[in-house]
Amino acid sequence: MTADPAARRGIPDATVARLPEYLRALSSLAGQGIGSVSSEELAAASGVRSAKLRKDLSHLGSYGVRGVGYDVDLLAAEISRELGLTQDRSVAIIGMGNLGRALAAYSGFVTKGFRIVALVDDDPAVVGDTVAGITVRALDDLDRLAAEGLSIGVITTPAHSAQLVCDRLVTAGVHAILNFAPCVLAVPDEVDVRKVDLSTELQILAFHEQRKALASGLGLEEVAP
């Protein structure tokens, strides 16, 4: 049954999370006209160790040539296929505030196989506006959008509305959600939610800053035992 012993079924999550970075590095190399790259070079460009890179790539098959390295275009195509980027995916952004507008105006997705097909808001003052060449639609249009094959929903509403919007997306049949609101979303098992949180990142940085400060000049605020 398992026809391909090397790869099939089950690429580790940690590996999947790094594939986009490899893909970006490969695109950059291709743009410089470089056709072949070693694991050492690609790893450096991706910010990982070469052993890790090789093990990651081994999960999707044997596309390298020993003594030479990897063909840039071939490897990029292979990673794209594995990530499911060969077929374009449509994205809707819900919440046309500061962040939602910035995302809508961002051209970085489009080149990567993501197409923003809809912008949504519930504020009547915003609905009908044109942002980045797209007319903002009302929340009720979500069901219609899903029927048209919406693949991913991006939530950029305030936290108190996020669960509501999430529920609408799920009901409409969306199985992949990217959440920018600082809250946890409850979803059925079959739905995939990823969260991006600014404050969390800053707080993690703050922790390491403090740790460094404590390590260098220890015992500054210790007054009494």
Place this chain on the structure above:
Amino acid sequence: MTADPAARRGIPDATVARLPEYLRALSSLAGQGIGSVSSEELAAASGVRSAKLRKDLSHLGSYGVRGVGYDVDLLAAEISRELGLTQDRSVAIIGMGNLGRALAAYSGFVTKGFRIVALVDDDPAVVGDTVAGITVRALDDLDRLAAEGLSIGVITTPAHSAQLVCDRLVTAGVHAILNFAPCVLAVPDEVDVRKVDLSTELQILAFHEQRKALASGLGLEEVAP
């Protein structure tokens, strides 16, 4: 020497990454006037299992009361202290484009102990503008800012400028950087870089979408063996 056997030295990274979420859940509870919470309840509000939550909290000491739970305010204070949020940290945002402006306008940091002290851009047409009540400064001002105790740098410039900006920040003495540009930054060991990447998140979602699609209707595009 190691006075406190329970906690001191070495909170796992995975735990640190979850502490901000616990803190947010606690803030929410405090806002509802709730003074005490069990690990089960707090875990549910944070989107984790209660055993994981308890183990995480055990790394910073014993602040729970058996048979009762945790004091909301006490625990929040303790986590804040551990994360180094008791002392305010100043943040500079470099790159006043779509994303940089959205971040500057965002009020979510301020309440968490982060203070945006400077906005920076290298475009003469942008320098001098007022964004979110702050005057945009030139890139050369970075050194002066660092001298004033700048703690964290946020990079929201295009990718091709990110390394340059990063180098300026490092030279100026900044040891914590949050990077939104889609590229890897080279920094000395003592500098901490975290990256937030939209496209990566979407690509990971796409991978799981594809996997689900393959699992349900298998062998759709298999034509010949």
Place this chain on the structure above:
DNA sequence: AGGTCTTTGTGAACGTGCGCACAAAGTCGC
């Protein structure tokens, strides 16, 4: 064609993180 040299792919050791399950500890009712 044979030898050398480079680089891949991977087995094995190691470290980290996670979940279960339970004993210890403290509360609350009586």
Place this chain on the structure above:
DNA sequence: GCGACTTTGTGCGCACGTTCACAAAGACCT
């Protein structure tokens, strides 16, 4: 004051991820 009940804190085993180190595989030179 005592017993039953609740909830914490943690020891243990397992799964996952990372790193090392090397044998196998192929390119390139002569």
